[in-house]
Amino acid sequence: xSIVIDEKFVNLLSPRLPLFKWEQSLKAKFRCPICGDxxxxxxxxxxxxFPYKEKLWMKCHNCxxxxxxxxxxxxxxxxxxxxxxxxxxKYNNDHRWYDHNHTKKATALEYKLKNxxxxxxxxxxxxxxxxxxxxxxxxxxxKRRIPKQHxxxxxxxxxxxxxxxxxxxxxxxxxxxERDERLVMVFRTPKNKTAFAYSGRALVHVEDETLRYIITxxxxxxxxxxxxxxxxxxxxxxxxxxxxIDSLYIPNSLAVAGASLKKILKSPKFSDIVFVYDNEPRNAxxxxxxxxxxxxxxxxxxFPDEVRYKDIGQMxxxxxxxxxxxxxxxxxxxxxxxxxxKYRKWKKC
Numbered sequence: 001x002s003i004v005i006d007e008k009f010v011n012l013l014s015p016r017l018p019l020f021k022w023e024q025s026l027k028a029k030f031r032c033p034i035c036g037d038x039x040x041x042x043x044x045x046x047x048x049x050f051p052y053k054e055k056l057w058m059k060c061h062n063c064x065x066x067x068x069x070x071x072x073x074x075x076x077x078x079x080x081x082x083x084x085x086x087x088x089x090k091y092n093n094d095h096r097w098y099d100h101n102h103t104k105k106a107t108a109l110e111y112k113l114k115n116x117x118x119x120x121x122x123x124x125x126x127x128x129x130x131x132x133x134x135x136x137x138x139x140x141x142x143k144r145r146i147p148k149q150h151x152x153x154x155x156x157x158x159x160x161x162x163x164x165x166x167x168x169x170x171x172x173x174x175x176x177x178e179r180d181e182r183l184v185m186v187f188r189t190p191k192n193k194t195a196f197a198y199s200g201r202a203l204v205h206v207e208d209e210t211l212r213y214i215i216t217x218x219x220x221x222x223x224x225x226x227x228x229x230x231x232x233x234x235x236x237x238x239x240x241x242x243x244x245i246d247s248l249y250i251p252n253s254l255a256v257a258g259a260s261l262k263k264i265l266k267s268p269k270f271s272d273i274v275f276v277y278d279n280e281p282r283n284a285x286x287x288x289x290x291x292x293x294x295x296x297x298x299x300x301x302x303f304p305d306e307v308r309y310k311d312i313g314q315m316x317x318x319x320x321x322x323x324x325x326x327x328x329x330x331x332x333x334x335x336x337x338x339x340x341x342k343y344r345k346w347k348k349c
Contacts, residue, residue, distance in 0.1 A: 003026065003054060005087050005088055006069045007056065009069070009073055009083075009084045009087075010028065010049055010056060013073060013076060013080060016033070016076060016077065017031070017033060018030060018031040018033070019031050019045050021045070026049075026050065026051045026056065027048070027050045027051070029045045029046075029047065029049075030045050030047045030049075031045050031046070031047060032046055032047035032062055032063060033047070033076060034047075034063055034065045034075070035060060035063035035065070035284050035285055036284055037060075037062055038062065039282055039284065046061045046062040047059075047060045048060070049069060055069065055070075057069060058072040062284075063284065063288075064257075070084060070088075124159070124166075125155040126156045126157075127151070127152060127153075127155055127156075128151040128152075128154045128155070129152055131156055137203060140183060141154065141183070143317070144245060144313065144316070145317060146245065146249075147322070150248045153186060154185060155183070155184040156181075156182075156183065156184070157200065158181055159180055160180045160181070160182040160200040160214065161180045162180075164198075164216050168216055168218055180200070181202070181203045182200035182201055182214070184198055184199070184201075185198070185201070185226065185244045187224065187226050188228065188229035189229065190228040190231065193229050196222045197215060197216060197217045197218055198216045198218070199213055199216075199226065199257070200213070200215075201213055213243075223260040224256065224257035224260045225256055225264070226244040226247060226255040226257070227253060227254040227255060231252060231254055232252055233269070235252050237251075237252060238252045238253070238274065239254070239273065239274045239275075239276055240253065240254045240255065240264065240270070240273050240274070240275055240276065241253060241312070242256070242276075242277060242278055243255055243278075243311065243313065244257075246276075246311055246312050249312060249316050249325060250312070250322060250325065250326055251326075254273075261289060265298065266296075271298075272299065274300065274329070275290075275293050275300045275301070276300075276301045276312070276329060277289060277293075278311045279303045279307060279308075279309060279310055279311060280310060281347045281348070287347050290302075290343055290347075294336075294343055298335065299333055299335050300334065300335065300339050301332050301333050302339060302343055302346050303332060303346065304332060305345075305346075307328070315328075
């Protein structure tokens with residue numbers, strides 16, 4: 001389908017999207033109507049529409065909603081969606097030649113991804129262990145107090161976006177500046193340690209907080225679970241966090257990103273894992289995810305009132321040891337009715 005049709009209906013829908021604004025060609029931002037966006041700030045706009053593989057895509061960096069624009073339109077305005085389907089049908093009938101070539105291009109890209117080289121380009125991704133002592137990426141790792149046993153699989157990239165375009169997909173991140181220093185964390189498969197996704201964390205402050213982390217899939221239809229290559233399912237104690245860095249502080253831990261959380265919650269493989277969400281009772285997406293986790297009978301950590309840190313990363317940076325944090329997690333792990341009662345008290349804080 002033509003991206004022209006998508007753009008037309010974005011403009012028709014835009015009056016219903018709070019604080020909608022075209023930032024540049026084919027890229028817009030607005031307050032996400034799915035989660036309501038930030039309740040603390042009425043000016044935050046964490047819903048995005050941007051081009052992806054010859055179509056427009058909607059993504060929210062607050063609730064992690066992610067879908068083709070057509071699906072988003074259907075949710076927001078069913079009548080407008082009917083007009084959209086009519087225009088789409090007319091366009092496809094008039095542009096068969098275009099559709100044929102678009103299909104060829106998509107197939108070629110899929111082949112490219114499936115046959116990509118799993119080796120790193122050492123000129124662009126450099127292990128923290130190979131960086132000079134005064135390097136800013138090492139300074140960041142030390143500031144975050146990331147355990148040194150993980151440094152061998154953490155990388156510095158001087159220009160992450162450029163690296164992604166050259167090694168994964170030339171069409172990604174057209175709206176991000178191509179001067180982008182980041183700490184790169186690698187998602188690997190458990191058996192052969194194949195890299196299937198990457199998370200790039202900005203080393204400097206970025207105005208748009210949604211670009212602080214950029215997660216890139218190397219292959220489609222992969223679940224974004226970080227730490228599988230070092231995880232032991234047989235151990236009695238295991239945790240799962242929201243952020244990859246948080247998972248590095250606690251032994252036998254994973255991190256999950258985006259929609260992959262739903263699959264993990266329903267998977268018997270993760271039935272006895274402890275879920276640790278960020279300590280943000282004003283974040284609608286986190287509140288909803290925690291309630292779902294409790295209703296499914298999963299183990300969960302509910303932080304007590306006296307804990308005012310947003311996540312365990314802040315605890316570690318403030319001087320707490322991994323052992324201190326682990327004791328806190330153990331003490332506040334609960335399930336069932338106990339978890340629901342603590343959760344209801346927590347979300348009122």
